[in-house]
Amino acid sequence: MPELTKYKNIIATVLSLLLLMGCEELEPIPGQPWQVSVVTPSFYPIKITQAYGVNEEQDWKMPIHGLSQSMRKSRIDYVRTVFPDYDGFGFPLSSLTAVNGRQVGSANKHLPDSIYIYWTSLINMRFFVTKYDLPQKVKEIMAKGVSFERYDGSLGYCFRNEFFFGMLPNGKAKVWLMGCDQLIYLAELEPAREKDRDQNGTTADVYRRGSKPEKAKQRGIDAGVSTVPIPWEKVGKVYSTDTVELLSEQ
Secondary structure, three states: OHHHHHHHHHHHHHHHHHHHHHHHHHOOOOOOOOEEEEEOOOOOOEEEEEEEEEEOOOOEEEEEEOOOOHHHHOOHHHHOOOOOOOOOOOEEOOOOOOEEEEEOOOOOOOOOOEEEEEEEEOOOOEEEEEEEEOOHHHHHHHHOOEEEEOOOOOEEEEOOOEEEEEEOOOOOEEEEEEEOOEEEEEEEEOOOEEEOEOOOOOEHHHHHHOOHHHHHHHHHHHHOOOOOOOOOOOOOOEEOOOOEEEHHHO
C-alpha cells in the first residue's frame, strides 16, 4: 500500500506539472506583440501573397499584412545605405532592409504554434509555401525579458519578438529571432510545399506577361554580375550589425 500511495503521488505531481505547462502556453508574451519580417537577396527578389500564424490549441489564425512590398526594399542601392559592402547575394538582416509584417486587427500577444508564408521566387518563377513550427524553447526565449539599464539608472526589460525569414530561390528558408540587440539563428527549412501557381491563383505565364520577373533578372544585368545559373556558394551570406547566435547557445 505505501508503494501504491507513492506511485499515486508521483502521477498526481506529473499531471499537475503538465497542467501548469499547458496554462503557461496560454499566457500572452510580455512586451510588444510578435511580428514577422522577410528578407531576400537583392538579386533574387520574391513576391509574398499570403502569411499568417496559427495556434492549434486556441483555434485561431492570425493574418499578417504588409509583406507585399518585397521588391522595393530589396533593391541593392537601398540595401547598401544600411550595409555599404553588400554584394547583392546575401541576406541583409535589418529591420530597415526587411519587409515588416504586422498582424491584422488587434495585436495578438499569444504566440502561434506555426507560421505560414506563401511566396513566389521571381527569378525562376517557382511557387513555395514555407512553414515554421515554433519549438517550446523559442516560446520560452520570447517570454523571457532581457534586462538593461535606462538612462535614469532604473532597470528595464526588452523582449525578442521578431521572426526574420530569409528566402532562397530554391524554396529553402532560414529563420532568425531578433530583438534586444540579439540575432538568434533558429532553423533552415525545406519548402513545406511547391505549387504550380501562387495563393491568388496567378500562374507563371501571367507573371511573365507582367514586369516583375524581367525586373528581377535586370538587377544582375545592371550590376554587371551573373545571377543565372545561381551561384550557390555566394547566396545566403548573412549581413548583420549584431553577432549571430545559435539557439543551442541560449
